[in-house]
Amino acid sequence: xxxxxxxxxxxxxxxxxxxxxxxxxxxxxxxxxxxxxxxxxxxxxxxxxxxxxxxxxxxxxxxxxxxxxxxxxxxxxxxxxxxxxxxxxxxxxxxxxxxxxxxxxxxxxxxxxxxxxxxxxxxxxxxxxxxxxxxxxxxxxxxxxxxxxxxxxxxxxxxxxxxxxxxxxxxxxxxxxxxxxxxxxxxxxxxxxxxxxxxxxxxxxxxxxxxxxxxxxxxxxxxxxxxxxxxxxxxxxxxxxxxxxxxxxxxxxxxxxxxxxxxxxxxxxxxxxxxxxxxxxxxxxxxxxxxxxxxxxxxxxxxxxxxxxxxxxxxxxxxxxxxxxxxxxxxxxxxxxxxxxxxxxxxxxxxxxxxxxxxxxxxxxxxxxxxxxxxxxxxxxxxxxxxxxxxxxxxxxxxxxxxxxxxxxxxxxxxxxxxxxxxxxxxxxxxxxxxxxxxxxxxxxxxxxxxxxxxxxxxxxxxxxxxxxxxxxxxxxxxxxxxxxxxxxxxxxxxxxxxxxxxxxxxxxxxxxxxxxxxxxxxxxxxxxxxxxxxxxxxxxxxxxxxxxxxxxxxxxxxxxxxxxxxxxxxxxxxxxxxxxxxxxxxxxxxxxxxxxxxxxxxxxxxxxxxxxxxxxxxxxxxxxxxxxxxxxxxxxxxxxxxxxxxxxxxxxxxxxxxxxxxxxxxxxxxxxxx
Numbered sequence: 001x002x003x004x005x006x007x008x009x010x011x012x013x014x015x016x017x018x019x020x021x022x023x024x025x026x027x028x029x030x031x032x033x034x035x036x037x038x039x040x041x042x043x044x045x046x047x048x049x050x051x052x053x054x055x056x057x058x059x060x061x062x063x064x065x066x067x068x069x070x071x072x073x074x075x076x077x078x079x080x081x082x083x084x085x086x087x088x089x090x091x092x093x094x095x096x097x098x099x100x101x102x103x104x105x106x107x108x109x110x111x112x113x114x115x116x117x118x119x120x121x122x123x124x125x126x127x128x129x130x131x132x133x134x135x136x137x138x139x140x141x142x143x144x145x146x147x148x149x150x151x152x153x154x155x156x157x158x159x160x161x162x163x164x165x166x167x168x169x170x171x172x173x174x175x176x177x178x179x180x181x182x183x184x185x186x187x188x189x190x191x192x193x194x195x196x197x198x199x200x201x202x203x204x205x206x207x208x209x210x211x212x213x214x215x216x217x218x219x220x221x222x223x224x225x226x227x228x229x230x231x232x233x234x235x236x237x238x239x240x241x242x243x244x245x246x247x248x249x250x251x252x253x254x255x256x257x258x259x260x261x262x263x264x265x266x267x268x269x270x271x272x273x274x275x276x277x278x279x280x281x282x283x284x285x286x287x288x289x290x291x292x293x294x295x296x297x298x299x300x301x302x303x304x305x306x307x308x309x310x311x312x313x314x315x316x317x318x319x320x321x322x323x324x325x326x327x328x329x330x331x332x333x334x335x336x337x338x339x340x341x342x343x344x345x346x347x348x349x350x351x352x353x354x355x356x357x358x359x360x361x362x363x364x365x366x367x368x369x370x371x372x373x374x375x376x377x378x379x380x381x382x383x384x385x386x387x388x389x390x391x392x393x394x395x396x397x398x399x400x401x402x403x404x405x406x407x408x409x410x411x412x413x414x415x416x417x418x419x420x421x422x423x424x425x426x427x428x429x430x431x432x433x434x435x436x437x438x439x440x441x442x443x444x445x446x447x448x449x450x451x452x453x454x455x456x457x458x459x460x461x462x463x464x465x466x467x468x469x470x471x472x473x474x475x476x477x478x479x480x481x482x483x484x485x486x487x488x489x490x491x492x493x494x495x496x497x498x499x500x501x502x503x504x505x506x507x508x509x510x511x512x513x514x515x516x517x518x519x520x521x522x523x524x525x526x527x528x529x530x531x532x533x534x535x536x537x538x539x540x541x542x543x544x545x546x547x548x549x550x551x552x553x554x555x556x557x558x559x560x561x562x563x564x565x566x567x568x569x570x571x572x573x574x575x576x577x578x579x580x581x582x583x584x585x586x587x588x589x590x591x592x593x594x595x596x597x598x599x600x601x602x603x604x605x606x607x608x609x610x611x612x613x614x615x616x617x618x619x620x621x622x623x624x625x626x627x628x629x630x631x632x633x634x635x636x637x638x639x640x641x642x643x644x645x646x647x648x649x650x651x652x653x654x655x656x657x658x659x660x661x662x663x664x665x666x667x668x669x670x671x672x673x674x675x
Contacts, residue, residue, distance in 0.1 A: 021579065028410070028413075028453070028455055029453070030452040030453055030456065031451060031452055031453055033451035033452060035447075035448050036447050036448075036451075039074075039077060039447035040444045040447050040448050041444075042074070042077065042171065042174045042175060042447075043074045043443040043444055043446050043447050044439075044440045044441075044443045044444045045174060046067075046070040046073065046074060046167070046170055046171045046174055046443070047067050047070050047071060047074065047439050047440075047442075047443035047464065048067075048436050048437075048439040048440045048443060049170070050063045050064075050066035050067040050070060050167060050170070051063045051064065051067055051435055051436050051439055051471070052433075052436045053066075054066070054471075055432065055433060055435075055436070060471050061154060061471060061472055062154065062163055063471065064468045064469075064471035064472050065153075065154075065160060065163035065164055065167070065472075066163050066164070066166050066167040066170070067167060067439070067468050067471075068147070068164060068167060068465075068468050069093065069096070069163065069164030069165060069166060069167025069168045069170075070167035070168065070170055070171050071167070071446075071461075071464060071465070071468070072092065072093065072096055072140050072143075072144075072164070072167070072168055073089050073093065073167065073168040073169075073170070073171030073172060074171055074443070074446055074447065075136075075446070075450075075461075076088050076089050076092050076136045076140075077089055077171060077175055077447075082175075082176055082178075082179040082186070084227065085172065085175045085176065086172065086176070087133055088132075088133060088136070089168060089171060089172045089175065090168070090169075090172055091133055091137055092133065092136040092137040092139070092140045092168075093140070093164075093165055093168035093169070093172075094137075094165075095137040095138070095140050095141040096137075096140035096141065096143070096144040096164060096165075096168070097144070097161035097162075097164060097165045098141060098161070099120065099140060099141040099142065099143065099144035099145040099148065100144035100145065100147060100148040100153070100160050100161050100164055101148070101157060101158070101160070101161045102116060102120060102145050102148065102149075103117075103144060103145040103146060103147060103148020103149035103150070104148040104149075104153045104157050104160055104161075105148075105157060106149050107148060107149050107150075107151075107152065107153065110379060111379065113149045113375065113379075114372060114375040114376055114379060116145075116149075117142075117145055117146060117149060117371055117372075117375050117390065118368050118371055118372035118375065119368070120141060120142055120145045120371075121142055121364075121367045121368040121370075121371035121372070121394075122364045122365065122367070122368040123138075123141070123364070124138040124139070124141045124142040124364075124367065124394075125138065125360075125363045125364035125365075125366065125367035125368065126138075126354050126360045126361065126363070126364035127141075127354060128363065129353070129354065129357065129359055129360045129363060130350045130353060130354060131350075134350070139394065142367075142371070142394050143391060143394055144164065146371075146387050146390040146391055146394065147387055147391070148160060149387065150387020150388075150390070151387060151469070151472055152472070186227065187224075187227055187228055187242070187245055188245060188285065188286060188288055189286065190220075190223060190224045190227050190228075191224050191228070191245050191248055191249050191285050192282045192283075192285040192286035193220055193224075193282075194217070194220040194221055194223075194224045194249065194252060195248075195252065195278055195279075195281050195282035195285055196278075196279060196282045197213070197216050197217045197220040198217055198252055198255060198256060198259070198278055199275045199276075199278035199279045199282060200213050200216065200275070201213040201214055201216075201217050201256070201259050202259050202262065202269075202270075202274050202275040202278060203272070203275040204263075205259060205262040205263040205266055205269065205270045206262075206263055206266065206270050210263050211594065211597070211598070214259075214597070214601065215566075215569070215597075217256060218562045218563075218565075218566055219566060221249075221252070221256075221559070221562075222563055222566060224249055225249065225559075228242065228245055228246055228249065229246070241288075245285075247319055248285055248319060248320050251315060251316045251319040251320070252316065253555050253559075254308075254311075254312040254315060254316075255278070255309075255312040255313060255315075255316050257308070257312070257555075257604050257607075257608050258305070258308040258309040258311075258312040258313075258608055259309075260601045260602075260604040260605040260608065261304070261305035261308050261309070261604070261605040261608040261609055262274075262305050262306070262308075262309050263601070263605070264305070264601075264602065264605045264659050265303060265304070265305040265605065265609065266303075266305040266306055266309065267302040267303060267305075267306055268298075268299040268300060268301055268302050268306045268309075269301075269305055269306045269308075269309035269310075271299050273297065273298060273299060274298065274299075274309060274313065277296055277298065277313055277317070278313070278316075280294055281316060281317060281320050284320055284321075285320060296313065296314060296317055298310050298313065298314075304608070304609040304610075304611075304612040304613045304614045305605070305608065305609060305612075307612040307613065308608045308609070308611065308612045311612070362502075366397070366497075366498055366502050367393075367394075367397050367498075369497050369498070369501075370393045370397055370493055370494055370497045370498045371390055371393055371394070373493055373497050374389045374390045374393050374489075374490060374493050375390060377389065377489070377493070378390075388482075388483055388486035388487065388490070389486045389487075389489050389490045389493070390490070391490070392411060392415075392486065392487045392489075392490025392491060392494070393490045393493055393494050393498070395407075395411060395458075396408050396411050396490065396491060396494045396498070397494055397498050404494065404495075404498055404499045405495065405499055405578050405579060406577040406578060407454055408491040408494050408495050408499070409491075410453070410454050410455040410458065411454070411455075411458055411487065411490075411491055412487060412488060412491045413455050413458075414454070414455040414456065414457070414458025414459040414462065415458055415459075415462050415483070415484060415487040416484060417455075417459040417462075418458060418459045418460070418461070418462025418463050418466075419462060419463075419466070419480055419481075419483055419484045419487075421442075421459070421462070421463040422462065422463040422466040422467065422480055422483075423480045425438055425442075425463060425467065426466070426467070426470060426480060431470070435467060435471070438467065439464070439467060442460070442463050442464050442467065443464060445460040446460045446461055446464065448460075462483075466480070466483060510568065510571050510572060510575060510586070510589070511589075511636050511637065511640065512636075512637060513564070513567065513568050513571060514568050514589070514592065514593065514596065514636055515633040515634075515636035515637045516564065516633075517561060517564045517565050517568055517596055518596055518599075518629055518630075518632050518633040518636065518667075519629070519630060519633040520557070520560065520561045520564065521561060521596060521599050521600055521603070521629055522625075522626040522629035522630050522633070523557065524554070524557050524558060524561060524600060524603055525603050525622060525625055525626050525629070525660070526622070526626055527548065527549035527553055527554050527557055528548060528549070528554055528603055528604075528606070528607040529548055529606075529607070529610075529616065529617055529622045529657075530547050530548040530619065530622065554607065558600060558604060561600055562597075562600065565593065565596060565597055565600075568593055568596075569593055572586050572589070572590055572593055576590075585640070588642070589642060589670075591670050592642070592667060592670050595663060595666055595667035595670060596667065598663045598666075599629070599660065599663045599664060599667065602659045602660040602662075602663045603660055605659065606656040606657055606659070606660055609656050610656055614656050615655065615656070616656070617651070617652070617655055617656055617657040618651070618652070618655075621649075621650070621651040621652070621655070621657055621661075622657070624649050624650065624651070625649060625657065625660060625661060625664055628647060628649060628664050628665075628668060629664060631645075631668075632645075632664075632667060632668055642670060642671050643671060644668075644669055644670070644671030645668040645669065646668070646669055647664070647665040647668040647669065648665065649661040649664060649665055
């Protein structure tokens with residue numbers, strides 16, 4: 001007994017008295033990501049070449065401005081498809097050119113500059129809520145406005161925008177060099193990767209790894225559909241290769257549906273031959289060859305789930321082997337899952353969203369307040385080269401990049417590391433041609449470490465910006481400490497005016513989104529098995545139960561739910577990086593996100609079994625399940641704390657809805673800790 005007590009005391013002495021909080025550890029933990037070597041080479045060339053040309057022609061300042069525009073292009077060079085690279089790089093560069101022009105026009109104008117930058121921040125924040133390209137465009141609009149208003153630019157007013165745009169276009173040119181030789185390779189690689197993710201999902205059927213694999217399939221499907229369909233509806237029917245890839249992607253839908261049934265009820269469909277066959281299909285998709293699918297040797301089915309898997313897999317093999325534009329197939333090229341609306345329709349929707357959305361105004365006003373305070377502070381207090389304060393505010397307050405609080409802390413830590421690197425470079429390396437090889441190395445680090453986390457990206461970008469700034473203001477080593485002080489001031493402004501003064505309800509930001517996904521799950525159950533009330537001619541409820549939807553309706557609804565749940569999952573992961581109480585609540589609610597995904601899987605599996613011979617459920621059983629889901633959604637909206645609701649849903653324990661009833665009951669019984 002004495003040994004036990006002594007051992008316990010030794011263990012207590014070994015525990016650290018002070019340890020970093022969990023939210024900080026999550027933010028500093030490097031994420032696993034491969035190094036994009038092509039992007040590394042492009043970044044080195046795009047940032048070092050302008051400096052070399054500027055030195056060669058005796059205009060290092062001009063070279064620095066071109067390199068600054070190239071830096072913006074490097075940050076935005078995140079797409080795989082070449083056509084998407086044009087949008088991801090060129091469109092933000094246009095906004096950046098407008099931004100630097102506005103900043104140059106108000107340089108040195110005091111309070112006029114404060115008012116203009118505050119208004120630009122409002123517009124930047126509002127348009128950032130539209131989408132990924134608009135977000136980067138809003139970022140460059142504000143960043144370049146701040147730089148133009150804080151640094152002396154060469155005249156006349158059009159020269160700085162032109163030089164920055166040249167840098168962005170240089171990055172775009174480098175990014176498009178492989179287009180003639182690899183025109184469809186990124187899209188084909190993405191679709192093949194989705195097939196491989198589906199193969200891993202099938203290999204995990206019936207095991208605890210299934211949920212993780214299903215999330216990977218959802219992410220891969222989202223990426224592939226975005227890559228093939230987003231922003232190019234006009235290509236449908238014109239490009240045979242794109243139509244074929246779309247058909248090959250769409251035919252995965254019934255295969256993934258069958259995977260849900262195989263996970264819960266499969267026998268023969270869990271054998272390794274099934275996953276191996278999908279891997280063979282992935283290899284054929286990756287090569288782009290028709291007629292190369294080997295003969296399928298599948299195990300004999302032992303139930304509805306197995307019959308569904310065999311049918312879906314043979315169907316996929318036929319489409320992969322002969323997926324041309326006139327393929328008469330329901331899941332072929334004409335099944336435009338996720339196809340975007342026309343450009344004009346999307347533009348009108350975006351304008352309405354920006355002008356009428358409370359989220360858009362809330363973020364725009366919050367960003368404008370922080371930028372306004374930063375500019376007022378540096379106008380009344382002597383802060384050398386004060387544009388860095390507003391730059392810090394802009395980077396930290398981006399809503400689609402993560403938690404504001406953790407980003408402020410990580411920004412401070414990353415800037416400190418970056419400033420130390422810059423101090424070493426500016427203090428040891430002589431100015432001039434030595435800047436070029438140094439920039440080659442520093443620029444390569446940006447794409448190499450950006451995917452590891454925000455702190456790593458900040459640590460890589462900071463010395464590059466300081467080296468470029470030194471070409472414009474020639475402060476050398478004396479530039480270092482003011483930049484660190486400016487960053488700390490910017491982080492402080494963001495924490496107070498952008499975080500503490502805007503106590504956005506964690507419940508409204510995440511709880512409402514999760515409630516919508518749960519409500520959509522109830523609609524999905526009704527779409528799969530009928531139920532609800534059939535609408536009348538004027539849209540009113542008739543009281544007559546609606547019939548089940550067709551397969552296309554179910555597929556589109558399920559894809560939307562999975563996409564919404566992936567957004568909710570991302571929001572939760574961001575919330576986990578925030579300090580209590582937000583991080584604590586997110587951890588408590590996290591099992592409900594998993595439960596919502598399992599509810600959709602169980603519904604899909606039940607529908608697949610019915611389609612292949614199982615007995616349909618009774619309407620009363622379907623109605624009780626949807627009732628419980630809608631009550632759960634209402635509870636998510638009305639309370640910031642989950643309340644445990646023990647639930648027993650009556651029904652046939654041997655019926656197809658038995659697993660679904662269990663998942664719904666488990667979701668109702670999840671409760672967060674009471675304070």
